[in-house]
Amino acid sequence: MTCDELRPDYLLYALGVLEEPERSEVRAHLERGCEACAAGLGEARALAFAMGASGDGPAPPRQLRGRILAAAGGVPQRRWSWFTALVAAGSTALAAAGLILYQAHNFRAELAEARIEIERSGAEAADLRQALDLIQAPETREVTFGQDQPAPPRGRVFFHPSGVLLVASRLPAPPPGKTYEMWLIRGGKPVPAGLFTSNRQGNAIYLYRPPTPPAATDVVAVTLEAEGGVDAPTSTPVISAPL
Amino acid sequence: MFPLILAVVAKGDGELMIRLQRRDPQALAELYDRYGQMVFRLILRMVRDNGAAEDLVQETFLRVWNRVGGFDSDRGAVGPWLLAVARNRAIDYLRSKGHRTESTIDLNETEHPALFADLPTDVFHFDLVRQVKRALEQLDSQAREAIELAYFEGMSQSEIAARMGQPLGTVKTWMRRALQQMRKALGGAITA
Numbered sequence A: 001m002t003c004d005e006l007r008p009d010y011l012l013y014a015l016g017v018l019e020e021p022e023r024s025e026v027r028a029h030l031e032r033g034c035e036a037c038a039a040g041l042g043e044a045r046a047l048a049f050a051m052g053a054s055g056d057g058p059a060p061p062r063q064l065r066g067r068i069l070a071a072a073g074g075v076p077q078r079r080w081s082w083f084t085a086l087v088a089a090g091s092t093a094l095a096a097a098g099l100i101l102y103q104a105h106n107f108r109a110e111l112a113e114a115r116i117e118i119e120r121s122g123a124e125a126a127d128l129r130q131a132l133d134l135i136q137a138p139e140t141r142e143v144t145f146g147q148d149q150p151a152p153p154r155g156r157v158f159f160h161p162s163g164v165l166l167v168a169s170r171l172p173a174p175p176p177g178k179t180y181e182m183w184l185i186r187g188g189k190p191v192p193a194g195l196f197t198s199n200r201q202g203n204a205i206y207l208y209r210p211p212t213p214p215a216a217t218d219v220v221a222v223t224l225e226a227e228g229g230v231d232a233p234t235s236t237p238v239i240s241a242p243l
Numbered sequence B: 001m002f003p004l005i006l007a008v009v010a011k012g013d014g015e016l017m018i019r020l021q022r023r024d025p026q027a028l029a030e031l032y033d034r035y036g037q038m039v040f041r042l043i044l045r046m047v048r049d050n051g052a053a054e055d056l057v058q059e060t061f062l063r064v065w066n067r068v069g070g071f072d073s074d075r076g077a078v079g080p081w082l083l084a085v086a087r088n089r090a091i092d093y094l095r096s097k098g099h100r101t102e103s104t105i106d107l108n109e110t111e112h113p114a115l116f117a118d119l120p121t122d123v124f125h126f127d128l129v130r131q132v133k134r135a136l137e138q139l140d141s142q143a144r145e146a147i148e149l150a151y152f153e154g155m156s157q158s159e160i161a162a163r164m165g166q167p168l169g170t171v172k173t174w175m176r177r178a179l180q181q182m183r184k185a186l187g188g189a190i191t192a
């Protein structure tokens, strides 16, 4: 399609509601650097802004300003937030757990943003209490993964003598009949460390608590395996976190 | 009256965003003072619930605060970004309330701060908001309803067709015609 034919669709595209096949058409123009479409979308965003700003209505309640500022106070900037992923993985227990974290790390803004998401999701609680104890334990080692990789997933591994917590984002939900399996690798030898999945949003939080403390580990890895799990990995790791 | 204030406040936004990127809490207070009412009115209009609107306004500002690193303070337009984030929070809320089935469309794609760089500068023309309002009022009622469902409820054209009990082709024709009509009514007001 030509830019002219796409012009009436720019607003819908900017609003995120344009359907296929027009949506892919607009995207293709943008991806090949079409200046006419880029400019048209800029106009559409300006128009969308004017539409959104054109309403009347009451002023917000006075205390809202203070509430927002309190929630945001003293937040460190983080490129990728494991905490947000943790929360996005979803659990009501996390609301309480979040308070502990807040005291521990002062991630207030993320917490407040997240709390609302949790309250709304009403998702089922995992054993987050344990997870939080583990995160906060002084002997826990924390490593990130995926940051220098071209593609996701990204996340963090918390390694403690009593267990391993994995928090990942943008990890696609496994296809039917498949599952993720975690491995603790020592001297090149992988030891199975349990099965887990990610949710539809691509978030995963998995706590591995073996009956006996895990052996010293060099790398925590995750592979996609057949449902039920396997004794040794059969595919390339999707996650690999050297400790 | 209101659009005039807008034109004035937009001037210092670049400097404000730099301070936000440096994590200056006072800058967040100023951002709220500039845009809090606009954000609140938009969200309240969409969700029609005061308590929910307050939560969503908070979410909006915190999201911007947490993601301001990706914003280009020289070329970006914070007002349009902020309202896009606000609209998406409200649509998420409407969807989660189960008013309708979840759309496959990913709202996050529409609110990346980089998308709000190099918008036509006249976005802050003091008359633009009023002109857009008038242009909308001049559309025939069905076309206007369709555009409002797309904006305020985040509906796709198929969803709009189902809601209005009209064939998809008819809705598409209405909307295309209406958007052309709006472009014409706005003349050069939007184009930089």
Ligand SMILES: [Zn+2]
Binding pocket: A002, A003, A029, A030, A034, A035, A036, A037, A038
């Ligand atoms: Zn084009």
